[in-house]
Structure formats: structure tokens, C-alpha cells
Amino acid sequence: xxxxxxxxxxxxxxxxxxxxxxxxxxxxxxxxxxxxxxxxxxxxxxxxxxxxxxxxxxxxxxxxxxxxxxxxxxxxxxxxxxxxxxxxxxxxxxxxxxxxxxxxxxxxxxxxxxxxxxxxxxxxxxxxxxxxxxxxxxxxxxxxxxxxxxxxxxxxxxxxxxxxxxxxxxxxxxxxxxxxxxxxxxxxxxxxxxxxxxxxxxxxxxxxxxxxxxxxxxxxxxxxxxxxxxxxxxxxxxxxxxxxxxxxxxxxxxxxxxxxxxxxxxxxxxxxxxxxxxxxxxxxxxxxxxxxxxxxxxxxxxxxxxxxxxxxxxxxxxxxxxxxxxxxxxxxxxxxxxxxxxxxxxxxxxxxxxxxxxxxxxxxxxxxxxxxxxxxxxxxxxxxxxxxxxxxxxxxxxxxxxxxxxxxxxxxxxxxxxxxxxxxxxxxxxxxxxxxxxxxxxxxxxxxxxxxxxxxxxxxxxxxxxxxxxxxxxxxxxxxxxxxxxxxxxxxxxxxxxxxxxxxxxxxxxxxxxxxxxxxxxxxxxxxxxxxxxxxxxxxxxxxxxxxxxxxxxxxxxxxxxxxxxxxxxxxxxxxxxxxxxxxxxxxxxxxxxxxxxxxxxxxxxxxxx
Amino acid sequence: xxxxxxxxxxxxxxxxxxxxxxxxxxxxxxxxxxxxxxxxxxxxxxxxxxxxxxxxxxxxxxxxxxxxxxxxxxxxx
Numbered sequence: 001x002x003x004x005x006x007x008x009x010x011x012x013x014x015x016x017x018x019x020x021x022x023x024x025x026x027x028x029x030x031x032x033x034x035x036x037x038x039x040x041x042x043x044x045x046x047x048x049x050x051x052x053x054x055x056x057x058x059x060x061x062x063x064x065x066x067x068x069x070x071x072x073x074x075x076x077x078x079x080x081x082x083x084x085x086x087x088x089x090x091x092x093x094x095x096x097x098x099x100x101x102x103x104x105x106x107x108x109x110x111x112x113x114x115x116x117x118x119x120x121x122x123x124x125x126x127x128x129x130x131x132x133x134x135x136x137x138x139x140x141x142x143x144x145x146x147x148x149x150x151x152x153x154x155x156x157x158x159x160x161x162x163x164x165x166x167x168x169x170x171x172x173x174x175x176x177x178x179x180x181x182x183x184x185x186x187x188x189x190x191x192x193x194x195x196x197x198x199x200x201x202x203x204x205x206x207x208x209x210x211x212x213x214x215x216x217x218x219x220x221x222x223x224x225x226x227x228x229x230x231x232x233x234x235x236x237x238x239x240x241x242x243x244x245x246x247x248x249x250x251x252x253x254x255x256x257x258x259x260x261x262x263x264x265x266x267x268x269x270x271x272x273x274x275x276x277x278x279x280x281x282x283x284x285x286x287x288x289x290x291x292x293x294x295x296x297x298x299x300x301x302x303x304x305x306x307x308x309x310x311x312x313x314x315x316x317x318x319x320x321x322x323x324x325x326x327x328x329x330x331x332x333x334x335x336x337x338x339x340x341x342x343x344x345x346x347x348x349x350x351x352x353x354x355x356x357x358x359x360x361x362x363x364x365x366x367x368x369x370x371x372x373x374x375x376x377x378x379x380x381x382x383x384x385x386x387x388x389x390x391x392x393x394x395x396x397x398x399x400x401x402x403x404x405x406x407x408x409x410x411x412x413x414x415x416x417x418x419x420x421x422x423x424x425x426x427x428x429x430x431x432x433x434x435x436x437x438x439x440x441x442x443x444x445x446x447x448x449x450x451x452x453x454x455x456x457x458x459x460x461x462x463x464x465x466x467x468x469x470x471x472x473x474x475x476x477x478x479x480x481x482x483x484x485x486x487x488x489x490x491x492x493x494x495x496x497x498x499x500x501x502x503x504x505x506x507x508x509x510x511x512x513x514x515x516x517x518x519x520x521x522x523x524x525x526x527x528x529x530x531x532x533x534x535x536x537x538x539x540x541x542x543x544x545x546x547x548x549x550x551x552x553x554x555x556x557x558x559x560x561x562x563x564x565x566x567x568x569x570x571x572x573x574x575x576x577x578x579x580x581x582x583x584x585x586x587x588x589x590x591x592x593x594x595x596x597x598x599x600x601x602x603x604x605x606x607x608x609x610x
Numbered sequence: 611x612x613x614x615x616x617x618x619x620x621x622x623x624x625x626x627x628x629x630x631x632x633x634x635x636x637x638x639x640x641x642x643x644x645x646x647x648x649x650x651x652x653x654x655x656x657x658x659x660x661x662x663x664x665x666x667x668x669x670x671x672x673x674x675x676x677x678x679x680x681x682x683x684x685x686x687x
């Protein structure tokens with residue numbers, strides 16, 4: 001037995017799904033949050049039942065890829081006789097939700113209706129006679145408020161009562177049928193405009209909306225930086241410096257302060273209190289511990305002296321040093337900060353409004369305003385960003401949006417590392433990096449809009465009401481995304497550190513460094529070792545940027561390598577999703593654009609910057 | 611009673627939809643969001659020249675592109 005959750009976009013299907021299955025899915029306040037179906041399981045009378053969260057759709061005649069997924073799911077579900085559909089309906093928009101309901105009632109699958117957002121009907125002055133609606137339609141109708149869990153138990157109890165084809169009507173008369181139903185069950189009382197209504201209108205009219213948008217984006221940026229920096233300075237860095245460092249140094253001593261295993265796990269050691277802070281490998285090392293952190297080292301002049309050693313979290317490049325420090329103490333704080341703000345914006349209902357405001361601007365790039373949502377999600381991680389391009393109607397739009405995102409939108413992990421590395425130069429270092437990426441994004445968009453055949457469709461989107469985000473739902477979403485980052489990122493970062501150590505010790509990096517020297521040195525003006533970062537960048541961008549730290553690059557070289565690492569190729573996870581979304585041929589086209597524009601822009605920066 | 615198209619309505623003006631030009635596909639999509647013949651809609655925002663138009667129909671607020679807005683005919687008082 002399978003249960004499909006279907007309904008118009010943004011009616012709360014994903015929240016109901018979480019309530020039924022206990023599984024966690026991302027839910028937000030804008031149409032098209034769910035672009036792919038999610039499976040979960042619930043217990044029903046001792047039986048394990050599959051529940052599917054289907055992307056929202058207004059009709060059974062799809063207009064986007066996400067809607068196509070929904071219609072295909074329904075078709076598949078009709079094959080088995082014991083499958084049912086829970087039709088989730090927005091109680092505050094009964095009329096147009098019934099449009100899909102009546103279409104579902106014509107299908108050969110039992111349905112029951114979940115009248116969600118029931119609590120909001122009181123605020124907007126709507127009264128619905130539930131019993132009468134149930135009587136007319138002939139299927140169970142259960143009012144729910146999924147966010148608080150109200151009505152869910154009743155919904156589960158009524159599942160066996162689901163029926164199919166209980167309401168006969170002529171397809172021609174669908175809207176007049178709906179009109180009749182609504183008239184007999186719904187009672188609307190006049191209500192005054194609330195503050196949120198007025199804010200809703202102000203933030204969508206260009207005259208007031210643009211200043212509001214600038215304010216919101218500037219505030220978001222400031223808050224993300226403040227939270228990220230504070231978490232690093234007062235929490236994560238102290239933990240690593242004061243608690244973890246002594247442990248690793250002891251561990252290093254146990255491993256004999258050197259050797260292959262030691263270098264992979266702990267990484268390079270540095271002399272403490274040495275004025276020049278030379279690498280210990282620059283000095284012949286005997287590896288004998290005397291006491292504490294001291295080892296006997298032989299200087300270049302042949303002297304044997306005791307010296308205290310330590311590790312440097314950003315430069316040692318061991319699995320337990322840099323391999324943990326980068327994801328936890330440099331990236332994670334910004335991930336938390338970014339997703340906190342993004343989740344707030346998503347749940348408030350602001351994002352579609354931003355899309356409407358930016359619509360004219362985005363049309364220059366061959367896209368419509370709504371494509372700002374995949375771009376914003378891409379700032380967190382390009383993988384969900386690439387998936388979110390499914391809300392766009394045409395293949396051309398999806399190609400432009402996905403390519404622009406993969407080239408010019410660095411993910412938060414990479415941004416955090418750029419902040420960490422280039423941030424010390426302040427605006428002088430950060431502006432050229434992000435300014436260049438923005439210009440690339442814009443110009444490349446214009447070029448693709450001009451040269452790719454086809455039209456860009458117009459924006460067509462429902463604007464959800466503003467809602468005050470539910471703190472618990474918001475924190476849960478933040479936790480899901482943070483958890484996802486930890487699970488996906490850490491293995492790849494560690495793998496990257498491991499591979500780079502092996503490649504260095506096999507002298508592969510030197511080899512590639514020499515081969516690619518004409519490009520890397522000649523065109524981009526970077527040292528040969530930067531090839532190592534470009535290789536690891538295929539795996540993950542954050543650790544790739546981290547690998548630039550020990551190279552002693554100038555500010556100009558840091559800017560060029562940050563830009564090139566963003567542009568030249570997506571990380572392997574994004575690449576895999578893009579191949580799936582665009583197809584191999586389109587992805588190949590996209591890849592050529594990436595590599596060429598990365599070389600062009602990197603080379604240009606090398607000529608322009610001093 | 612005058613029939614104009616949605617894009618030439620003033621912001622804040624209300625009118626009754628009398629017809630939707632263009633293809634069947636567009637009509638169906640607008641219908642699904644509650645914009646169809648006989649329904650009262652209120653223009654929330656939108657420049658008269660280019661840019662999207664935001665319109666309210668019942669409890670639903672919808673943003674449509676300028677080209678679509680020109681195809682929606684509205685009877686205003």
C-alpha cells in the first residue's frame with residue numbers, strides 16, 4: 001500500500017509528510033519547494049505503509065518538470081488497487097484548490113481530503129462547513145493544522161474511508177460545479193487588512209519594494225558575517241586551539257613526530273617560538289622526542305638542538321589537523337549562519353516577492369525572476385540549487401540557470417574559506433573576488449540569452465501570504481541542512497586531504513605542476529603547486545581553497561585562484577546532479593563554457609590586477 | 611463600463627475578468643490560479659510599460675508577466 005500526498009503548491013504537503021512519517025523534509029513558504037518526490041514510511045494497523053511527498057501541482061496537465069513528476073507519480077500509483085491519495089487542500093483558497101480535487105476525483109484512485117491551514121481560515125474570515133463539503137464530495141474531509149499537528153490523528157483514522165469517483169460531473173462544467181460547491185459550504189466575512197498584508201503589498205511594489213529588498217539583503221549579509229565570525233572566534237577556534245591541539249601534539253609524539261602515517265594523520269609540524277617559523281621538514285629531523293613537545297632537530301648547519309614543535313591548523317594538511325579544522329572551524333559556522341537566514345527568508349514568504357522585483361533584471365539573462373531562488377539556494381550549496389532549477393518551465397532556462405550557478409555562484413563552504421583566506425585584506429581582497437564573479441554571472445547570462453535559441457517565458461507565480469516563521473520548524477530545518485552538510489562534506493574533505501598527501505608523496509603534484517605550468521604560471525600567474533588545489537577542487541571547493549594557505553600567495557594570486565577555483569568546474573556532487581538534470585550532452589556544453597570562461601577571466605585578472 | 615487589459619489598469623483598481631486571449635494553455639494556467647472569466651480581480655502593482663503585474667483574486671495573489679497581463683481583459687467601472 002502506498003499513500004500519495006498531492007495538492008497545489010505551497011499548501012503544506014511536506015509538513016504533513018513529516019507529521020505522518022516522522023521523516024524530515026525541507027518545507028518552506030513558497031510554491032515549488034519540493035521538486036522531487038520523497039519517500040517515507042508510517043505504521044498503519046501494524047502494516048508498514050509507504051508515504052510519498054509529491055511535488056505540488058495546480059492541475060493534472062503539467063507545465064514544469066516538477067509538475068510532470070507529480071503527474072507521473074499519480075499514473076504509477078493507479079496501477080495498484082490499494083494505493084490512496086491524500087489531497088492536501090489550502091482551506092483559505094478553497095475554490096482554486098477544488099479544481100485539482102475535482103480532477104483527482106475523476107481518477108481511478110481512492111482519495112481523501114486534508115483541509116490544511118485550518119487555523120488560518122479564522123484569521124482571514126473564512127468559515128467552511130466541513131460536514132457539508134464531505135457530504136457533497138462523498139469522500140472524507142479532515143481539517144488539519146499540520147504545523148501544530150492538529151487533526152493528523154483524525155486524518156490517519158479516516159484513511160480507510162478513502163473513495164474514488166464519488167463525484168460525477170461534466171468536465172465542461174468544472175468551474176461552475178466548483179462555484180456551486182464553494183457557495184454552499186463557504187462563508188466569507190469581511191476583514192480588515194493586517195500589518196502583514198500591507199507589508200506584503202509594500203514589498204512587491206517597485207517604489208517601496210526595491211529599498212526593502214536592498215535593506216533585507218544587506219542586513220542578511222551583515223548578520224551572516226557577524227554570526228559566522230562570532231561562532232569562529234568565540235566557539236570553534238578556541239575549541240580547536242585549546243582542546244584539540246594539545247591532543248594532536250601528544251598524538252604526534254606517540255607516532256614519532258614523522259613518517260608517512262604521521263604526515264597523513266597529523267601533517268606537517270612547525271617549530272614553535274622560532275623567529276622564522278620554518279617547516280620542520282626544512283630541517284633534518286631525527287624524530288626523537290625529548291620531553292613534552294620538544295624534538296631533537298638538526299639545523300642546516302649541522303647543529304643538534306632541542307626545539308618545541310606545534311601544528312598549524314590551516315597549513316599542516318593532516319587528516320586530524322586541517323582535515324577537521326576546515327569543515328568544522330572554518331566552514332560550519334558560516335553554514336549555520338547562512339541557513340539560519342535563508343530558512344527565515346524562505347519561511348516568511350519573501351523569496352517569490354524578491355523574484356517579482358528582480359523579474360525585469362533577470363530577463364536580461366534569459367531567465368525570469370523566479371530563477372533567483374535556485375541562485376540563492378546555490379549560495380548555500382550548488383546541489384540543491386541545481387535541483388531547484390526544476391521549477392523553471394523550459395529546458396533553455398534550466399540550462400542557463402544551472403550553468404550560471406555552477407560557474408559564478410560559489411557555495412557557502414567556498415565563500416567561508418575565501419573569507420578565511422582573503423578576508424584579512426578586507427574589502428581590497430574580497431571585492432575583486434565577488435565583484436568579478438558577479439560581473440561574470442551577469443555578462444555570461446546576457447551572452448547565453450543572446451546566443452542560445454529560444455524565448456524566455458514570463459514569470460507566473462503565486463505569491464504566498466507572509467507568515468511569521470515557526471521557530472521550531474525553522475530550527476529543525478537548520479539542523480537538517482547542517483546535518484546534511486556534515487554528512488556530505490566531511491568524508492569528501494577528508495578524502496581530499498588524504499589524496500593530496502598521497503599525491504605529494506608520490507611526486508604526482510610536481511609532475512602535473514610542470515605539465516600545466518604554461519597555463520597555471522603563464523596564463524594565471526600562479527605557482528605550480530596551485531595545480532594541487534585545482535585537482536582537489538574537483539572533489540570539494542572548500543578544502544581546495546584551504547590548500548592555497550601554505551603556498552604563501554600574494555593578494556593578487558589569492559584573488560585569481562579564488563575566482564578560478566569557483567569557475568573552472570563544479571565539485572563532483574554538483575557535477576553528478578547537473579548531469580542528471582541537464583543530460584550528458586548539455587552538461588558537456590556547460591563544461592566547455594566553464595573551463596573557457598575560467599581561463600579567460602583568470603588570465604584577464606592576471607593582466608589587470610597589480 | 612470599460613473593457614481594458616490588466617496591464618493598463620491602475621494599481622488598486624478592481625475589475626471583472628471578461629476574457630483571456632492567447633492559447634488554451636495560458637487560459638488553463640490562469641484558471642488554475644483563480645483568474646478566469648467572471649471573477650473579480652484587483653491589481654496590486656505593476657508598471658504600465660514592462661515588468662510583471664501582481665494581481666489579487668480572492669485570497670490568492672499572483673504575479674504574471676507583462677505579456678500575459680496584456681491578454682487578460684477586464685471590465686472596470
